[in-house]
Amino acid sequence: MFCFLAFHKISVAVEYMASKFKPHSLRFHPSAAPSPKRARTVSTESSSSSSMKDAFSQYADYLNKLNDKRERVVKASRDITMNSKKVIFQVHRISKSNKEQVLEKAEKDLAAVTNQYMSRLVKELQGTDFWKLRRAYSPGVQEYVEAVTFFKFCKTGTLLNLDEINASLLPLSDPSLEPLQINVLDYLLGLADLTGELMRLAIGQISEGELELSKRICQFVRDIYRELTLVVPLMDDAHDIKMKMETMLQSVVKIENGILILLVLSKIM
Amino acid sequence: MKSAFRNAYLTLCRDSINPNPTSSFPCLLNLLPAISTSPSRSPFPGAHRNKALHSSLFASPCSTSMAGGEANAPEPCSSLEKQFAAFRCQLDDSGNIRERIRVVVMEIESASRLMQASVLLVHQSKPIPEVLEKAKAQIGELKELYSRLADVLNACPEQYYRYHGDWRSETQTVVSQLAFIHWLETGALLLHAEAEEILGLKSSEFGLDIEDYLIGICFLSNEMPRYVVNKVTAGDYDCPRKVLNFMTDLHASFRMLNLRNDFLRKKFDGMKYDLRKVEEVYYDVKIRGLAPNGESIGDEGIQGQS
Numbered sequence: 023m024f025c026f027l028a029f030h031k032i033s034v035a036v037e038y039m040a041s042k043f044k045p046h047s048l049r050f051h052p053s054a055a056p057s058p059k060r061a062r063t064v065s066t067e068s069s070s071s072s073s074m075k076d077a078f079s080q081y082a083d084y085l086n087k088l089n090d091k092r093e094r095v096v097k098a099s100r101d102i103t104m105n106s107k108k109v110i111f112q113v114h115r116i117s118k119s120n121k122e123q124v125l126e127k128a129e130k131d132l133a134a135v136t137n138q139y140m141s142r143l144v145k146e147l148q149g150t151d152f153w154k155l156r157r158a159y160s161p162g163v164q165e166y167v168e169a170v171t172f173f174k175f176c177k178t179g180t181l182l183n184l185d186e187i188n189a190s191l192l193p194l195s196d197p198s199l200e201p202l203q204i205n206v207l208d209y210l211l212g213l214a215d216l217t218g219e220l221m222r223l224a225i226g227q228i229s230e231g232e233l234e235l236s237k238r239i240c241q242f243v244r245d246i247y248r249e250l251t252l253v254v255p256l257m258d259d260a261h262d263i264k265m266k267m268e269t270m271l272q273s274v275v276k277i278e279n280g281i282l283i284l285l286v287l288s289k290i291m
Numbered sequence: 292m293k294s295a296f297r298n299a300y301l302t303l304c305r306d307s308i309n310p311n312p313t314s315s316f317p318c319l320l321n322l323l324p325a326i327s328t329s330p331s332r333s334p335f336p337g338a339h340r341n342k343a344l345h346s347s348l349f350a351s352p353c354s355t356s357m358a359g360g361e362a363n364a365p366e367p368c369s370s371l372e373k374q375f376a377a378f379r380c381q382l383d384d385s386g387n388i389r390e391r392i393r394v395v396v397m398e399i400e401s402a403s404r405l406m407q408a409s410v411l412l413v414h415q416s417k418p419i420p421e422v423l424e425k426a427k428a429q430i431g432e433l434k435e436l437y438s439r440l441a442d443v444l445n446a447c448p449e450q451y452y453r454y455h456g457d458w459r460s461e462t463q464t465v466v467s468q469l470a471f472i473h474w475l476e477t478g479a480l481l482l483h484a485e486a487e488e489i490l491g492l493k494s495s496e497f498g499l500d501i502e503d504y505l506i507g508i509c510f511l512s513n514e515m516p517r518y519v520v521n522k523v524t525a526g527d528y529d530c531p532r533k534v535l536n537f538m539t540d541l542h543a544s545f546r547m548l549n550l551r552n553d554f555l556r557k558k559f560d561g562m563k564y565d566l567r568k569v570e571e572v573y574y575d576v577k578i579r580g581l582a583p584n585g586e587s588i589g590d591e592g593i594q595g596q597s
Contacts, residue, residue, distance in 0.1 A: 071540040077482045078544035084501050085548055092551075153452035181371050184378075200449065206378050249375040256382035258453070 091146065092158050098143040099162030105135045106162075106169035110219055113169075113176050117230070128173050140166060141194040144202040148195060152202065160208055167204065167212025172219050179238060181246070184209045207258055214250065214266035217243045221273035228280040233288065240277045247274050388447055389454060395440045396458045402432045403465045410468055414517060416525040419475055426472055433465060434491040441497035451497065459503055465490070466499070466507025471514055478533065480508070480541060502555055505548070509558035512541060516568035523572060528581040531573035538566045 112128040143159055167187065174182035188203045195201040224239040247270050254263050409426040413419060440458060444451055466486055473481035481489075483504045492499050515534055522530035542562055550556040576582050 071536075073482070074480050074540055074544050075547070077480075077484075078547050081483065081501055081505060082547045082549065085550070089549065089551055153450055153455075156452075181374070183370070183374050185374075206381055210378070245371055249371065253375060253378050253382060256379060256386055258385070 091150070092155055095143065095146050095155050095158040098139060098146055099159040102135065102139045102143060102162035103165040105131070105139055106165040109135060109169040110172055113173055114219075114223065114226070116176055116223075118232070125173070125177055129177075132169060132173055135166065135169065136190065136194070140191065144191065144194045147202050148199050152205070156205070156208075160211070163204055163208045164212040164215060167209050168215040168219065171213065171216050175216075175220070175242065176223070179242070181213075181242070210250065210253060210257065211263060211266065213246055214263060214270055217246055217270045217273050221276055224277040225280055228277075228284050231284065231288075233281070233284050236277065236281055236284065240274070240281055243270075243274050243277060247271065385447075385453070388443060389457060391443045392440065392454055392457045395436055395443065396461050399433065399436045399440070399458070399465065400461050402429050402436060403461065403468060405429050406433075406468050407464075410471060413475065414521040416521070423472055423476060426468070430469070430489060434489070437490045437492060437497070441492070444497055455500065459500075462499070462503050463507040463510060466504055467510030467514070470508055470511040474511070474537070478537065480537070480544075505545075506555050506558055508541070509545075509555070509562055512538065512562045512565045516565050516572070519569050519572045523576055523581075528576050529583050531569060531576050532582065535566075535569050535573045538569050542566050 109128055109131045112124065112131055116124045139162075143162065147155065147159070170187055170190075171182045174180065184204060184206065187209070191204070192201055220239050220243050224236045224243070227236040227239065247267075250263075250267065250270070254260065254267060257263055406426050406429040409422060409429070412422045412425075444454065447453075466481075469486055469489055470481040473479070473485070483499065483501060486504055486507075487494065487499045490499065515538060519531050519534050545559050545562060548559075550559060573582075
């Protein structure tokens with residue numbers, strides 16, 4: 023089927039091809055066995071049909087370009103996801119003794135993700151409607167948000183704002199064109215994922231006996247959760263984020279329970 | 292020490308022992324207020340706080356004074372709160388836009404329903420010019436509604452596709468009706484540019500998405516088998532030939548498109564059943580010698596039996 027389509031495309035005699043190959047496409051359906059009546063299929067050479075073909079070759083062109091672009095954006099997004107995950111793992115290797123080196127490496131990796139992969143996405147999307155292809159790049163952008171905010175929190179204990187992320191992306195795009203800006207929805211979805219990473223970090227710290235740090239993490243995650251509860255009802259595609267909210271609450275509870283246990287232990291020992 | 296904590300932690304998790312831990316909280320909370328209020332006065336709370344806290348994480352225990360700061364004072368996370376307050380504003384705005392879109396789209400839907408009701412009379416063998424005249428009465432209104440929709444969207448440039456889903460399916464229906472009317476009138480396919488023109492849309496601002504247009508055309512194809520059956524029943528034996536020619540061309544044209552595995556693909560895959568149905572009607576009419584130019588088969592006997 024595919025090769026017929028490809029063949030089809032380059033053929034100038036579309037009219038002829040259409041009537042010639044029609045039985046092939048129909049034969050794919052078991053109940054549509056070739057029958058004599060198909061031979062009667064009439065193909066007209068009227069002007070209206072050729073203008074139809076002209077128009078459809080334009081539509082085909084449009085769809086091809088769009089699909090190619092979408093494919094490239096999906097690829098870029100996947101690369102961003104993969105490499106952002108690596109940064110997150112790197113940050114997780116943090117401990118009291120090696121903080122500086124770990125964060126230094128993470129910062130370098132993060133810069134590489136930004137300059138190499140985010141910039142590719144930015145270039146792909148330049149000059150197009152960002153919303154049209156959002157579904158193609160959203161996962162990567164969310165993961166990127168997660169990585170940069172996670173890094174930032176471990177470095178400074180604060181939340182990296184959307185404006186700050188977007189400001190850091192500005193140099194990547196051509197100044198003459200509309201720059202890529204991460205939208206609020208992707209940022210918030212990324213934050214929701216961030217809390218999962220923070221939960222892991224907190225549990226790790228709890229088992230290391232780091233009470234103060236885990237409390238700070240706990241507070242931070244609570245703040246995010248609380249703020250998100252106010253924002254979520256206003257968001258466009260409520261389904262995704264609602265699932266994430268449930269997971270987030272579980273994360274908060276896990277950290278809280280861990281801290282409680284740590285406190286109890288510190289009293290016992 | 293570490294492993295002792297870990298083991299005890301796991302044990303406690305499993306047994307969910309829950310002694311009262313409150314005795315250990317007050318000493319922590321006492322440490323907080325000193326730092327927690329200062330950042331909010333800075334015009335750049337985030338930057339200020341970054342410096343203050345730069346060494347607080349993973350450092351010596353003495354610098355962890357921010358822990359639990361939010362519990363009794365909302366001030367310390369003002370940067371965070373400010374950002375979220377701004378998000379709420381933004382999302383409220385987009386919610387309002389959505390609401391305004393919804394109002395217009397509902398009117399579009401009811402106008403297209405009226406048009407649909409008029410067009411459907413064509414199946415009951417009402418004279419076509421009369422049916423078309425009634426149906427086309429709605430076109431002016433639709434044009435007006437789409438210009439209102441475009442106005443709403445002009446308030447937020449570059450976000451056409453953010454809200455696109457809100458008027459997609461209604462627009463597809465409108466396209467299919469316009470295309471049906473156009474076909475009844477001229478026997479030709481309504482092209483994308485023509486559809487845009489009828490609805491008064493301009494590609495540069497508020498255009499008709501090509502995929503929506505194509506899906507609308509697939510809906511048109513779904514309408515054809517029924518039309519053919521009713522036409523033949525009403526005695527128009529030449530109709531199947533015309534429709535079949537049109538459908539054959541249309542199907543061939545659609546096969547020029549490389550589709551993804553999406554809704555349009557699904558609709559296109561359904562088109563061949565419409566085509567087959569029309570072919571069958573054409574075949575029946577022809578084999579019974581009912582077709583006006585009944586080329587080869589003129590078997591009166593079959594006609595008599597049917």
